Amino acid sequence: MAGILVVVEHRKGELRPVSRELIGLATSLKASSGEPVQVALIAADPARHAQALQLAGVDEIVTVQSAGDAFDPEVYEASVRALIAARQPSLVLLPHSVDTLGYAAPLVVRDGHGFTTDVFKVERDGDGWVATRSGYGQKVNVEMEFPGHATVVLTVRPGSFKPVEAAGTPAISSLPAPQVTPRSQHLAFEEPAGGDDVDIPGADFILSIGRGVGEEDNVEQFKELSDSVGATLGCSRPIADSGWLPKSRQVGQSGKTAANCKLYVAMGISGSVQHMAGMKHVDTIVAVNTDPEASIFTIAKYGIVGDIFDIGKELQNHF
Amino acid sequence: MKILVTIKQVASLDEDFEMRGDNRDIDPDFLVHDLNEWDNFTLEEAMRLKEGPGGDNIEVVVATVGPDSADEELRKCLAKGADRAIRVWDDALEEADPIAVARVLAALARRESADLVFAGVQASDHAFGATGMAMAGLLDAPHAAVVAALEYTPGEGTATVRRELEGGTYAVVKINTPAVLTLQLGINTPRYASLRGIKQAAARPIEVVGPVDIGLAAGDTGAAGSLSRVRRMYVPEKGRAQMIEGTPAEQASQLAKIIKEFRGEA
Amino acid sequence: MRFSGRHWNELLRRAQEDAEPYAAAALYPHALPAHRACLLPRLFDARQDRLLLASAGFLAPAVLARLATLARDDAAVCLRLARNPAAPAQALVTLWRGGGGERLRLLLARHANMPRGVLAQMAEGTAQVEILRALCENTGTAADVLAALERRHLPVLHRLLAINLATAADTLLSLWTAAVDEPAVRAQVLLHPHCPGRLLEDVPETVLERRCAARHPRAPVALLRQLAADADPTVRRAAAAHAAMPAQALLTLCFDADAGVRRAVAGRADLSARMAGWLQEDTDSWVRRTVARNAACPPALLAIAAADAHAEVRRAAARHPACPAAVLERLGADPEDWVQAGVAYRDELAPPLLRRLARSASVDVLAGVARNAATLPAQLSRLAAHESPDVRRAVILNRAAPRGVLLALRQDGYALHRAMVLDHPNFTDADRWRMRDDPDAQVRFRIFSHFARLAGVPAAAHTEAPPRAEQSAPLMTMETL
Secondary structure (H helix, E strand, O other), rough: OEEEEEOOOOOOOOOOOOHHHHHHHHHHHHHHOOOOOEEEEEEEEOOHHHHHEEEOOOOOEEEEEEOOOOOOOHHHHHHHHHHHHHHHHEEEEOOOOOOHHHHHHHHHHHHOOOOEEOOOOOEEEEEEEEEEEOOOOOOOEEEEEEEOOOOEEEEEOEEEEEEEEOEOOOEEEEEOOOOOOOOOEEEEEEEOOOOOOOOOOOOOOEEEEOOOOHHHHHHHHHHHHHHHHEEEEEEOOHHHHHHOOOOHEEOOOEEEOOOOOOEEEEOOOOHHHHHHOOHHHHHHEEEEOOOOOOOOOHOEEEEEEEOHHHHHHHHHHHO | OEEEEOOOOOEEEEOOOOOOOOOEEEEHHHHEEEEEEEHHHHEEEHHHHHHHOOOOOOOOEEEEOHHHHHHEEEEHHOOOOOOOOEEEHHHHHHOOOOOHHHHHHHHHHHHHOOOEEEEEEEOOOOOOOOHHHHHHHOOOOOOOEEEEEEOOOOOOOOEEEEEEOOHHHHEEEEEOOOEEEEEEOOOOOOOOOOOOHHHOOOOOOOOOOOOOHOOOOOOHHHHHHOOOEEEEOOOOOOOEEEOOOOOOHHHHHHHHHHHHHHHHHH | OOOHHHHHHHHHHHHHHHHOOOHHHHHHHHHHHHHHHHHHHHHHHHHHHHHHHHOOOOOOOHHHHHHHHHOOOOOOHHHHHHHHOOOHHHHHHHHOOOOOOOHHHHHHHHOOOHHHHHHHHHHOOOOOOOHHHHHHOOOOOOHHHHHHHHHOOOHHHHHHHHHOOOHHHHHHHHHHOOOOOOOOHHHHHHHHHOOHHHHHOOOOOHHHHHHHHHHHOHHHOOHHHHHHOOHHHHHHHHOOOOOOOOOOHHHHHHHOOOOOHHHHHHOOOOOHHHHHHOOOOOOHHHHHHHHHHHHOOOHHHHHHOOOOOOOOOOOOOOHOOOOHHHHHHHHOOOOOHHHHHHHOOOOOOOOHHHHHOOOOOHHHHHHHHHHOOOOOOHHHHHHHOOOOOHHHHHHHHHHOOOHHHHHHHHHOHHHHHHHHOHHHHHOOHHHHOOOOOOHHHHHHHHHHHHHHHHHHHHHHHHHOOOOOOOOOOOOOHHOOO
């Protein structure tokens, strides 16, 4: 009975929500593999978070005290190495996060464990683990296997599993902190600079218009619409080229990358490679286009086959 | 001083593609190749250092693991001002996962004695996010991932980086050099190569080597050097958008709901 | 430059050796059979190339039609062709005759270029809901076929039939009658250009229907008056924009409590000077900016708009078609770059004003200057070398940019710019010819297409000319080579 080891993540004193999702995954896998679930916490003050980790299905909380609370890739790598050596888990679950991008690969390449990243499904098959991730820009699913590896390390896509809510009574133990001389130091956290009036990179809701808008006079109604719905107005290149909107409103390869966008409503945009380059990461894309085969519908979450003026006019009536 | 920039030729798909016979990959006829989006930024960062103060002696070397077709991407980098290009290939590398690729690139970095190694955070096709940092592990070099800003004076023993965290906050980190960094989109504004640069690059030589030439044994490459294996590739059921049906008024009403729900959360 | 057989042969050779199939695709439609045969291997031998060409929306119909006949057995290629908006009727009919799966038939049923007759046959030959839906969506489907589809009484088709612009009045009446409990369908009927007149006589029950009735061009005045006084602001707003709304009712709407209604009045093409004056002092900035942009707004009022606290109102004044020179002068010095840009994009600007705008550091203003036909060549040359691709592109979009300025842009690293400069009227064929080895496939496609068209036209002229034994005509066609 090897064990499923979950390494949780915290930042600025808060346990990150993905941690509980991973515990949810671990406890559901426990049902099929029978292995105990160990939750590992690496922190300067482990007691601070330990309580929040006393969740149903968790058999043991193992803490490793680190010198500082802020993330350091070498401290985490050494700590997880020590945890794996001590508990010999068959499966190690890490969140797929900015932090783990910094230490998971170095860890596995040195120690030779099975490894893949950004998985959203994990199953047992015979005596091995099988994990599923996306491929080719999320157009396909890929099942990965790890023949010959006693321990498999996976980074898990946030939002893929239900978090555990119910309380439990795991045992608590600690591991001595490994000796590490880090070659980098966390200096500070910094908030991003405030945006100016038109801030496509900073906007979380963008309504974008394309060539379908036709004429300059028609741009006004979409400006009004974006204003009413609370979106930042963006556009594709031809609109900006015509001078109908400032260049700063252009979204796409030769414009701004909409880095923070969570909701993107694309009106009359076909979804050419150039425009969509900046949009792939957006949570929710709603596309409105008269062509039911427009490429944008393959990356949008919701699609409306329709005329942008009809839709726009009616949408205005709701705000 | 030498900066090694590792790049990848990525593949993308149109709609309606077919699987390869063994169902472990796509039929290659359907793949469209391009330079990894991130690699425009990593190359630009290297060029920025080269063209900046103290950069006179910086040599920018671009390297990739890939078959003949990858030469095209190396030439794009040469066209933008990279000094040298190297490609490593062997048919066995077809089965390499990111870790096995990193083994090859790390061997190359050792051969080149690179002072800085830049890689993209991830590739736009499979987005593993592993190759760059796996290289760091193999080279036992100081490393940082998801670097959105780099302050470095050539010759200095440290650099200051800003890692872009979830939600937009940055972590400011001081790191020893030589180092391996993965760089994030938006770290700079990539240049376009001039037409003259593109034409000149077409005639520049690209060094092509096999893994054996850079000190790797057969047991280190391809499937043997990987830590994972593709069992099956398939098309998931939900590939397209959920279409909102109805008259334009009904569709608009649904869209209004989506927007209001979003704003409710925001 | 005299395009000769020698040139044509070179393009042919280059197309055959090109890394991409597009150059060959550019020549194909204009090549006679012997040379088409040379191009076929490059075009269609490799499956990968067939797949690429099948998706390309910029190809000539002849290429796609030929591909359809060759690739009938390749499901993936057929699907791509069926999705390609440029696929001509001939290609689509070939695909249809070849059978194929459900998805293919659905795509064909939906395609705008599918001939009417075939659509009618498809309608008769199927009971599959998805295909029927696609036929109802297709604007090419004939009215009688739509009527027949309506007679199948399938509720799932109602909405689509009500939306399709080709649907006839009788069919709409049937839909109306069947849609007793579906206000959305009825509302859509009320929007339809063929909506029967008697459906527009009574005040509808639901807000949505009233809103749609208020938009119908044939809505009777009596109805419009009632809708102008509707309790719901969205109905009044739609009514306020109606061309036939009587002036009396507009007076009231001009002072409506809802800003959206007042905005609709402000945008009217027949806005009276008096109303423009009132609305220009509206508390809502959207109303003010709509008035300022409106061509019906007397230019004399624009001075007020130009002094508005809100930048977008000032910009709107700058975009007014008859904005007086004095006001433009003032707006050209506006503290907001976006307002200045509105001035820069105007065709008739006083030279001193244009020169002043050229000194701006704003990309938006400079792009306007770069596009302006009155900007001097020396200034354009500087802008053609600007670090912002948007500004450089604006020079290319300037129809008056002289050849000398454009030549520099041939070297632009951005392939899109090189492709655009090819189309410029001041570019010569010799200039285009010298770009034939461009590294970008799209640029090459455009160049090859240009010369292929050039070769084709004289060929037609050659065959129409009376035969003259001693004339040594320029080698324009394959026969003479």
